[in-house]
Amino acid sequence: MSLGIGVLGCGSVFAGPYAGMIDRLHAHGRVHVAAVYDVDDRKRRGAAGRYDVEPDLAGPGALISRDDVDVVLVLTSMNEHGPLSRAALEAGKHVLVEKPLATSLEEASALVELAKTAPGLLVCAPHVLLSPTFRAIHACVREGRIGRLLSGRARYGWAGPWWADWFYRPGGGSLFDLGVYNVTTLCALFGPARRVTAMVGTAIPERDVSGRVIPVEADDNAHVLLDFGDARFAVVSTGFTMQRYRSPAVELYGSEGTAQLLGDDWAPEGWELWRNEEASWRLMPEADPHWQWTDGLRHLVDCVEAGVPTATRPEHALHALEIMLAAQAAGRDGVARQIRTGFPEPVYDGAMLAAEEAHRSHDRRSHDGI
Numbered sequence: 542m543s544l545g546i547g548v549l550g551c552g553s554v555f556a557g558p559y560a561g562m563i564d565r566l567h568a569h570g571r572v573h574v575a576a577v578y579d580v581d582d583r584k585r586r587g588a589a590g591r592y593d594v595e596p597d598l599a600g601p602g603a604l605i606s607r608d609d610v611d612v613v614l615v616l617t618s619m620n621e622h623g624p625l626s627r628a629a630l631e632a633g634k635h636v637l638v639e640k641p642l643a644t645s646l647e648e649a650s651a652l653v654e655l656a657k658t659a660p661g662l663l664v665c666a667p668h669v670l671l672s673p674t675f676r677a678i679h680a681c682v683r684e685g686r687i688g689r690l691l692s693g694r695a696r697y698g699w700a701g702p703w704w705a706d707w708f709y710r711p712g713g714g715s716l717f718d719l720g721v722y723n724v725t726t727l728c729a730l731f732g733p734a735r736r737v738t739a740m741v742g743t744a745i746p747e748r749d750v751s752g753r754v755i756p757v758e759a760d761d762n763a764h765v766l767l768d769f770g771d772a773r774f775a776v777v778s779t780g781f782t783m784q785r786y787r788s789p790a791v792e793l794y795g796s797e798g799t800a801q802l803l804g805d806d807w808a809p810e811g812w813e814l815w816r817n818e819e820a821s822w823r824l825m826p827e828a829d830p831h832w833q834w835t836d837g838l839r840h841l842v843d844c845v846e847a848g849v850p851t852a853t854r855p856e857h858a859l860h861a862l863e864i865m866l867a868a869q870a871a872g873r874d875g876v877a878r879q880i881r882t883g884f885p886e887p888v889y890d891g892a893m894l895a896a897e898e899a900h901r902s903h904d905r906r907s908h909d910g911i
């Protein structure tokens with residue numbers, strides 16, 4: 542049965558990346574777009590025309606309440622994520638929400654609680670834990686192949702968005718937009734963080750957005766220190782302050798070796814492994830160069846079809862949000878914050894893998910077994 546998708550927010554991330562994933566799933570009869578809504582008339586009508594659906598829905602509620610919508614994609618600006626996801630879950634829909642899942646801890650905690658009893662599944666971006674490269678590194682670490690994980694570094698940055706000003710307003714910023722990938726990745730490997738401190742600030746006070754110069758009211762530069770207990774630490778370096786780089790995205794230092802993810806954690810380009818016992822570097826090429834960071838949608842569809850829980854848990858997204866909010870607070874007053882939330886270990890179990898394999902082509906060049 543093809544699942545009906547309702548899209549809330551038809552901006553940049555929808556137009557290319559998610560629409561591409563929808564098209565691929567649609568080509569295999571697994572999903573179809575049933576409804577779209579954006580507060581911007583032009584974008585709403587453009588998306589509606591693309592899928593030949595109702596162009597003038599009255600609002601997000603009108604989309605969420607439709608019987609033909611099974612899955613709601615929340616792809617709006619960040620301050621809208623929490624309320625829209627909540628309404629969709631309450632209406633019994635499956636929900637995919639872009640990051641962060643909400644912009645306040647209260648809103649995010651309520652959402653995670655709701656997801657425990659709601660009939661629909663909740664998948665929270667970023668979907669970095671689903672990449673084959675991340676999974677290989679996760680297995681390597683859990684098997685103890687680099688010994689006990691002691692220290693780590695992760696970075697993701699670029700020059701910054703030019704298409705929407707909300708990125709530079711409260712509820713936006715480089716931590717929520719970019720640092721969230723690294724925080725999610727590192728915590729999946731080290732486990733929940735216990736304490737956070739950070740340098741967080743605005744390095745470029747004005748930005749040109751779509752030809753207008755606007756004041757920047759959110760962070761654009763951050764270095765975050767994570768304490769995982771037992772003197773095990775990691776750092777996240779992020780910002781709309783990086784033009785280019787040629788360093789590993791993630792460096793993991795264990796008591797008996799080192800693992801490094803190349804590229805970016807949302808777009809891996811293979812990984813490297815040093816083990817003292819082997820006394821040499823091994824380069825593992827990217828297992829699936831076609832892997833897309835919108836893979837959370839494919840995972841959600843797999844899990845709905847197979848009736849299994851998702852491998853990525855909303856609690857993980859809540860934990861990442863607590864860390865980012867703590868980092869922002871520590872950036873203001875210099876005081877380290879204890880972290881209270883935790884999350885279950887990601888489980889790439891048999892049911893999930895079977896659901897995935899059922900749809901995956903063996904010919905990865907075509908990657909059309911989606």
Ligand SMILES: NC(=O)c1ccc[n+]([C@@H]2O[C@H](COP(=O)([O-])OP(=O)(O)OC[C@H]3O[C@@H](n4cnc5c(N)ncnc54)[C@H](O)[C@@H]3O)[C@@H](O)[C@H]2O)c1
Nearest residue numbers: 550551552553554578579580581616617618621639640705
């Ligand atoms: N653009 C990217 O490359 C990218 C990549 C990964 C993740 N994301 C995430 O995707 C989300 C959207 O980013 P974007 O770059 O597409 O932003 P965008 O500004 O291009 O699009 C967001 C859209 O949401 C619409 N919107 C706002 N409030 C709404 C509401 N209440 N109901 C319906 N529509 C509403 C806006 O009109 C806009 O068209 C963000 O959370 C961002 O962090 C973006």
